[in-house]
Amino acid sequence: MIEFPTITNLLVSTAFIWVALATALKAGAIPYVLFPGFVRLIQRFKRPAATPKAFDVSDETLWPQVDLVFAAYNEETVLREKLSSLQNLDYPKGKLNVWVGSDLSTDATEEILAEMAESMPELCWERMPQRSGKSKIINHLVAQGDAEVIVGTDANIFFHPMALKHLLAPLVLDSRTSLVGGELTYRGMGQGDSLKSIASQERSYIGWENRTKVCEGELWGMTMGVEGGCYAIRRSSFVPIPPGTFMEDFFLTIRVLASGQKVQHAALATCTEDVSNDAHMEYRRKVRISHGNWQNIFRFHIQLTARSVGLLFVFTCHKLLRWIFPVLVLGFLIYQVSVSILILIAAGEHLILALNLGTFGVGLLLLLYPRTFLPKRLAKLLKPLSYFLWMNIALIHGLIQFIRTPSNASGVWQPTKRNNQ
Numbered sequence: 556m557i558e559f560p561t562i563t564n565l566l567v568s569t570a571f572i573w574v575a576l577a578t579a580l581k582a583g584a585i586p587y588v589l590f591p592g593f594v595r596l597i598q599r600f601k602r603p604a605a606t607p608k609a610f611d612v613s614d615e616t617l618w619p620q621v622d623l624v625f626a627a628y629n630e631e632t633v634l635r636e637k638l639s640s641l642q643n644l645d646y647p648k649g650k651l652n653v654w655v656g657s658d659l660s661t662d663a664t665e666e667i668l669a670e671m672a673e674s675m676p677e678l679c680w681e682r683m684p685q686r687s688g689k690s691k692i693i694n695h696l697v698a699q700g701d702a703e704v705i706v707g708t709d710a711n712i713f714f715h716p717m718a719l720k721h722l723l724a725p726l727v728l729d730s731r732t733s734l735v736g737g738e739l740t741y742r743g744m745g746q747g748d749s750l751k752s753i754a755s756q757e758r759s760y761i762g763w764e765n766r767t768k769v770c771e772g773e774l775w776g777m778t779m780g781v782e783g784g785c786y787a788i789r790r791s792s793f794v795p796i797p798p799g800t801f802m803e804d805f806f807l808t809i810r811v812l813a814s815g816q817k818v819q820h821a822a823l824a825t826c827t828e829d830v831s832n833d834a835h836m837e838y839r840r841k842v843r844i845s846h847g848n849w850q851n852i853f854r855f856h857i858q859l860t861a862r863s864v865g866l867l868f869v870f871t872c873h874k875l876l877r878w879i880f881p882v883l884v885l886g887f888l889i890y891q892v893s894v895s896i897l898i899l900i901a902a903g904e905h906l907i908l909a910l911n912l913g914t915f916g917v918g919l920l921l922l923l924y925p926r927t928f929l930p931k932r933l934a935k936l937l938k939p940l941s942y943f944l945w946m947n948i949a950l951i952h953g954l955i956q957f958i959r960t961p962s963n964a965s966g967v968w969q970p971t972k973r974n975n976q
Contacts, residue, residue: 583884586876591767598770612720615647617727621719621787622700623651623708626692628658630710631667638671638678640713645720654699655680656692690796690803697793705788707804708826712739712784715825722787722824733792733816734808736781737824738765757837759939760946767873768820776817777866779873780805785826792816797854799960802847809855812866838949845953846960848878881947882954 623641627634641653657665657680668680679699683692697705704726706719718737725732741757772778783804794810796803811818852875892915899908925934925941 583877583880585872586874586880590872591763594767594770594774598774601774615650618647618650618720619704619723619726620702621646621651621704621706621723622654622697622702622790623706624654624656624693624696624700625708625710625712626656626658626687626689626696627660627664627668627710629660629662629664631660631663633711634664634667635671636713637710638667638675642675643716644714644718645716651677651719652700652702653678654696656687656696657682658688658692659683659686688799690800691798693803694795697790701790703790705790705793707783707786707788709784709828711828713827714785715827718785718824718826721821722785725819725821726787726789729817729819731817732776732819733789733814734781734811734818735787735824736768736778736804736818736820737785737787737826738820738822739782739785739826739828742827760942765820765822769822771869771873772817772819775865775869776819777812777869778808778818778820779869780808781818781820782826784828785824800847800850801843802851805847805851806854809851809870813863834945838945841946841949842952842956845878845950846956847953848874848950849954849957852878878950878954881950884947885951 630637638653641651644651653675655668655678657668659682665680665682668678672678672680683695687695693707704723706722708714722735722737725735739761741761768778768780781804783802786804786807788807788811792811792814794807796806800806808818855870892912895911896908899905899911921928922937922941922944925937929937
């Protein structure tokens, strides 16, 4: 039987590790709570800006010529609906060209493109000579056109009829704005087992993130990132995307901001995306996003000016601290646990060490897999924390992939399996 002092030591040492974990988690308060709250507070009490000049949206001469581009690889399940949504856009006829690059699709993607081209004179498509990856295809398609504005999208992004006009309005109204991101919402979330689905957590996180982007754009013209499936950029501001880039949207965001131009978020430019409702597939998507984020960190080079100091502040508080947060927590935990192990081994408290590690391991397992080991009601309560932990594990996984991936990797991809597949 364990004596009272030993039990006390067990409780103290176990509490020490959990307190250390809680202390490390506080580091996430800045990017996830304090900074978003800060920008909302400033935006709320900011002096109202001058009313933007009005213009007649029905005047077709005011709307710029647009080249809409996207890459497609085995997108037969969504492509017809995608092109139909573009046909239904409320935009002047003759001012929109659609460019599609098939990345050697092996399904019916190219048959659908050929069929739809018969009723869409604005549609131009071609089959790439080899697997190229999204970034290389976008560069190629952009070079084919000459429109003033380039709209980037994906095959599984469906536009609301008024989305394009709302997306382009900030470019028409403000010559200093060169990049605008749209409002992307996920459809098909919440289907199936509610405990397996991450729908409500994704929806809450995306809504919180988009509101922060709106405030950043309105306050400083520094919306920190646009959605790769729905953005508009002036051709004069477009920079060829480096081969193998996973997050071309954030690469373009940083390039535009570093040039001194504004980036805005158009909350009314609504598009929907058909995504997977499966947590495992969404985890893979987040790993890919993390990989792309780390790529862009090492490409983030700007000249120090008064504006760039503000840009560094916003980038650090909104993005960089989120990306390095799980690395800091993991390092802190490894250090604290290692110290505890060494102290207990030196004291000869091997039983306490085993119980301590077992308690910590079981607790972590319950947080990561609540629906597997806990009653439904309790698992539902822990699900937001589980979602947050897995999101940060994906960030670390993406960092590992970035380190292991050669710098000359092609960037070819497999589409994420979606609900309609």
